Amino acid sequence: SQKIEQNSEALNIQEGKTATLTCNYTNYSPAYLQWYRQDPGRGPVFLLLIRENEKEKRKERLKVTFDTTLKQSLFHITASQPADSATYLCALDTGGFKTIFGAGTRLFVKA
Amino acid sequence: DTAVSQTPKYLVTQMGNDKSIKCEQNLGHDTMYWYKQDSKKFLKIMFSYNNKELIINETVPNRFSPKSPDKAHLNLHINSLELGDSAVYFCASSQDTISPWNPNEQFFGPGTRLTVL
Numbered sequence: 509s510q511k512i513e514q515n516s517e518a519l520n521i522q523e524g525k526t527a528t529l530t531c532n533y534t535n536y537s538p539a540y541l542q543w544y545r546q547d548p549g550r551g552p553v554f555l556l557l558i559r560e561n562e563k564e565k566r567k568e569r570l571k572v573t574f575d576t577t578l579k580q581s582l583f584h585i586t587a588s589q590p591a592d593s594a595t596y597l598c599a600l601d602t603g604g605f606k607t608i609f610g611a612g613t614r615l616f617v618k619a
Numbered sequence: 620d621t622a623v624s625q626t627p628k629y630l631v632t633q634m635g636n637d638k639s640i641k642c643e644q645n646l647g648h649d650t651m652y653w654y655k656q657d658s659k660k661f662l663k664i665m666f667s668y669n670n671k672e673l674i675i676n677e678t679v680p681n682r683f684s685p686k687s688p689d690k691a692h693l694n695l696h697i698n699s700l701e702l703g704d705s706a707v708y709f710c711a712s713s714q715d716t717i718s719p720w721n722p723n724e725q726f727f728g729p730g731t732r733l734t735v736l
Contacts, residue, residue, distance in 0.1 A: 513629030521621065521641055527712070538719075538722065539719035539722070540719070540722040542722065542724065549729075549730070550729055551709050551711070551728050551729055551730055552624070552709075552725075552727050553727070554724040554726070557724065559722075562676070574726055592690055595660070597662065601718075601719050601722060602715070603717055603719055604718075605667065605717055605718060606664050606667060606717055607676055607717060607722070607725075608664075609661070609662040609663075610660060611660045611661050612660055
């Protein structure tokens, strides 16, 4: 079955730097990959979608890449701000009627 | 104006009790979900309904029974609660059924933290 691996360690960066989060998957290549943000005590919020035929997607300060050869997606936040501190979840399709989620990476941006 | 709402926010109960969590979405979506997020933060799908019909039923104990009275509501009833049921339960909705060619984004509720003593 498909498995997703995200850095379980928290990522600490300084304000203004670029944060890079990694999502690796095993087995078959998904048709799409999504990134969500989750704040403590709240539900995940959708951020970006990237499809298998897309190499890169951007939205404001966010950028997602999708490398089907490496079986990896990278999520970048440029000019990071303390308000970007949250847990970021990677989610991908399973070839059926559901997506599966990674455990997420906690990001801390220090002022 | 809340898109996906759940009640209650917190639920503390004794082992063996029966409890329900309610979920409503006002987005006009056709598909709704229940997820369980455990202490390790993995978000695992439990059930999915499309237009009141069950389309996903993961390996969940039959003590858990979802009910969808209409496409805007998906409630979760849990019988004979066990310690291992303690988790945060999230309701979510999407415009339509998720598929590889139709990756609908999901809208999540605020979660219900269930603690079984």
